[in-house]
Structure formats: structure tokens, C-alpha cells
Amino acid sequence: MTKLSPKQLEEIQKEIQSLKKRVRSLTREIEFIRRTSIEDSSPVEGLLRMRGIRVFKKNPVDRLFFPSDLYGSYQTRFYEMMKRYSFRLVLRDMIKSYDGFRIRDLTRYCSSKVVRRYCQILCDMGVIIKTTSKNVIPAKAGIQKDLKSLDSRRSLSRTPMRGGSDELITIRGSLKSGRLSYQTAVSPLYSFGPTLEWFIAEMFKREFASPALYGVSVKKTRSGGDYDVTASWNQRLVYAEVKSSPPKGVEQAEISTFFSRLEDLLPDMAILFNDTQLRMKDKLVVMFEEELSRRYGEDSKKLYPVERLVEELFHVGHRIFIVNSKKDVMENFGICLRDYLRHGSSSFSLSPAGRGSG
Numbered sequence: 536m537t538k539l540s541p542k543q544l545e546e547i548q549k550e551i552q553s554l555k556k557r558v559r560s561l562t563r564e565i566e567f568i569r570r571t572s573i574e575d576s577s578p579v580e581g582l583l584r585m586r587g588i589r590v591f592k593k594n595p596v597d598r599l600f601f602p603s604d605l606y607g608s609y610q611t612r613f614y615e616m617m618k619r620y621s622f623r624l625v626l627r628d629m630i631k632s633y634d635g636f637r638i639r640d641l642t643r644y645c646s647s648k649v650v651r652r653y654c655q656i657l658c659d660m661g662v663i664i665k666t667t668s669k670n671v672i673p674a675k676a677g678i679q680k681d682l683k684s685l686d687s688r689r690s691l692s693r694t695p696m697r698g699g700s701d702e703l704i705t706i707r708g709s710l711k712s713g714r715l716s717y718q719t720a721v722s723p724l725y726s727f728g729p730t731l732e733w734f735i736a737e738m739f740k741r742e743f744a745s746p747a748l749y750g751v752s753v754k755k756t757r758s759g760g761d762y763d764v765t766a767s768w769n770q771r772l773v774y775a776e777v778k779s780s781p782p783k784g785v786e787q788a789e790i791s792t793f794f795s796r797l798e799d800l801l802p803d804m805a806i807l808f809n810d811t812q813l814r815m816k817d818k819l820v821v822m823f824e825e826e827l828s829r830r831y832g833e834d835s836k837k838l839y840p841v842e843r844l845v846e847e848l849f850h851v852g853h854r855i856f857i858v859n860s861k862k863d864v865m866e867n868f869g870i871c872l873r874d875y876l877r878h879g880s881s882s883f884s885l886s887p888a889g890r891g892s893g
Contacts, residue, residue: 578746578767583753586772586801592752592761594736598729600626601662602720609660614741616656617734620860621645623810625653626727627779629717633724635666637716654717663717727779731810732763735775735864739766742865743872745773758795768872771803778809782818785809790822794830797855804875805855806868812861815847819857827851844874853879 539547580590596603601613616622624644629636641650657663732749739747747766764775776793778785790807797805809819820841827835841857844850848867849857856871 578770579748579765579772582767582772583765583800588753588756588800590748590751590753593748593750594733595729595750598724598726598750599733600630600719600721600724600727600730601660605660605662609662612656612660613662614734614737616653617730618864620810620812621649622653623727623731623860625650626730629663629719630724630727633719633722635716635718658717661720663719666716666718728777731779732777735764735777735808736766738865738868739764739768739773743768743868745769756796756799758792758799760792762796762800765800765802768804769876772800773804773806774800774802775806775808778807780809781811782809782813782815785819785822787822787825790819790826791829794826803854804872804879806858806871807856808858808860808864808868810860810864812859815849815857815859816843820849823849823851823857845870850874850879853877 583590601610605613621644625641628641628643632640638647638650638654641654654663658665729750736747736749739745743766745766745768747764749764751762751765752760753762762774763777766773766775774797776796778789793805793807807819809815823841824836827839827841831838839851841849841851844856847859847861848870850871853874856874858867858871860867
């Protein structure tokens with residue numbers, strides 16, 4: 536075997552480095568193309584236009600939990616955290632007291648250790664802000680820096696500090712006693728719903744390679760209002776209605792509106808998603824059956840039975856699905872999407888012909 540000279544080794548090393556740079560560059564280009572194609576909303580709007588529906592408002596950012604200018608990498612991290620049911624429950628409690636909450640206010644569903652970790656991550660991203668009773672104080676290492684600064688000012692000063700000692704005592708006392716509180720960076724916040732809609736739309740984009748919109752407003756539809764999530768999945772229009780309240784907070788009128796929206800949008804597939812780990816059979820399934828009976832008469836249970844798909848996932852004709860968040864949201868949606876491909880594509884219409892809709 537011929538031994539390579541130092542110069543030849545150097546040339547090979549340069550070539551390897553050059554190839555690495557080209558691979559990194561190509562990887563970035565591929566990722567950009569992938570993200571651009573998924574972020575492109577035109578496939579969704581195109582499917583709606585084919586149905587004579589035009590979008591005039593979409594993807595509102597003013598009601599989300601995080602600031603609209605949050606870095607993309609932080610949005611990705613926030614999205615990954617949203618996959619955890621405990622995190623979503625903590626966010627709900629934060630929104631209830633958006634102008635001031637403490638660790639102990641957020642421990643109904645998980646431990647204080649978990650809540651502290653969530654709060655620290657959100658502080659680092661600038662999504663929530665650490666406060667004392669009156670003043671906003673910086674997150675992370677900034678607290679310790681301010682303490683050192685105040686200590687230094689006090690030791691160097693020959694005259695009493697105005698407010699400095701009180702400020703030092705307030706911050707240090709808050710840290711020791713656990714009285715440190717937080718507030719959301721976006722204020723006011725009234726509902727978790729828009730953020731949950733954003734999450735479901737992002738899930739379609741990131742996990743199912745499907746362009747999606749949330750908070751969609753369209754004109755000239757009978758049901759009116761905003762359409763929570765619409766997605767172009769496998770060149771099919773999917774509509775997802777998102778409920779952040781537990782089943783007891785969902786009213787019969789909301790189920791009626793859901794079916795009216797299906798008649799307006801005429802999606803290929805529809806999902807009613809309730810972000811809870813409680814049973815669907817006890818209330819939501821019953822309300823579905825009542826609404827189907829009201830719309831399609833006595834034979835509705837034979838024509839359009841609400842059947843269990845698996846555990847707490849239910850379907851009507853393999854095209855309308857009731858989904859909760861038990862186990863995993865992404866997995867549950869995936870089960871429904873696969874079921875539609877197996878059985879639903881040639882099933883009944885979401886708006887059966889020849890029947891009244893009361």
C-alpha cells in the first residue's frame with residue numbers, strides 16, 4: 536500500500552472539509568424547501584376555493600400564548616412542549632391568572648418540580664416574565680447579577696441608599712420565601728383555544744407533512760365564525776374543530792354548529808378534538824347521536840352510527856372522528872387518518888343527500 540505524503544493528506548483533508556460544507560449547505564437548502572412547501576397555505580386555500588369558499592383571515596397571532604416575534608427555534612421548542620398534556624394544563628392555569636401567578640398556583644395537575652422546570656424554560660424564551668410584588672425582574676442569571684450589583688452599591692456607598700436596600704431585600708426575600716411570581720409576556724390572555732388551534736395546525740405541518748391553517752375566517756357561509764383548523768392532507772381537505780374545555784364544558788349547540796360547518800366546508804374528513812383524557816362515551820358521543828338524530832331522523836343510528844374505533848376514539852362512517860388526548864395527540868390523529876385511508880375514502884358523504892338539516 537502506497538504511503539501518502541503530508542501534502543496529499545492535507546489535500547484530502549481540504550476536500551473532506553469542502554464536502555462537509557457542501558453537505559451542510561444542501562441540508563439547509565432541503566430543510567428550507569421542505570419548510571417552505573409545508574408553510575405554503577395555498578394548497579389549503581386552493582381546496583377551499585374549489586368549494587367556492589374564499590379565506591379573508593387566517594393564522595391570527597394576537598391571541599397566542601407566546602409573542603408573535605418569538606424566534607423560530609423557540610417556537611419549535613414551545614411546540615415540542617405542547618405535546619405534553621401536563622404542559623397544556625399548566626398553560627391553562629397560567630392564562631387564568633395571566634397578570635400574576637406563582638408556582639403553587641400551577642400545581643393542581645403536576646408537581647412543583649415539573650412546574651418550576653416549565654416556568655424556567657418559558658422564562659428563558661421570554662414567554663413569561665419573573666416578577667416581584669411590584670417590579671418585573673430579569674430571568675435566569677440576571678437575578679444573581681442584580682443581587683451582586685445591589686450588594687456592591689450598598690458596600691461602596693457612604694450614605695444610605697434610596698430604595699436600594701428595599702429592592703435588595705424584596706428580591707432576595709422573594710427568592711428565599713418562594714413569593715416570586717410570574718406574568719405572561721402577552722397580556723391580556725383570555726383563552727387557551729387559539730394556542731391549541733395553532734398547535735394542531737403545526738402538528739399537521741410538522742408530523743403529517745400537510746399545509747394547514749388555523750383561525751380561518753371565510754365569508755358567506757351559513758354557520759359563520761372562525762374555522763379552527765383546516766389542512767391539505769394527502770390532497771384532501773381535513774377540518775378539525777378544537778375544544779379546550781373538558782366534556783362538561785361542551786354544549787349541544789357547539790356540536791350542532793360543528794355539523795353545520797361540515798355542510799359549509801364539505802371536507803373529505805373531519806375531526807372533533809377535545810383536549811382531555813376523560814371519556815368521550817359519556818357525553819360527546821351522546822351529543823353526536825342526538826344531533827345526528829335531529830338532522831337525519833329515526834334511522835340515524837342505523838345509517839350513521841357513532842362507533843368506537845379504539846379506546847376513546849370514535850367515528851361516524853370512518854370520515855367523522857371524535858378524538859381526545861389520552862396517551863398521545865399525534866398518535867390519536869394518526870390512527871384516524873390511517874382509518875380514513877383504509878375505510879373512509881369511499882364511504883358516505885359528510886352531508887348526506889336527500890336529508891334535512893333542521
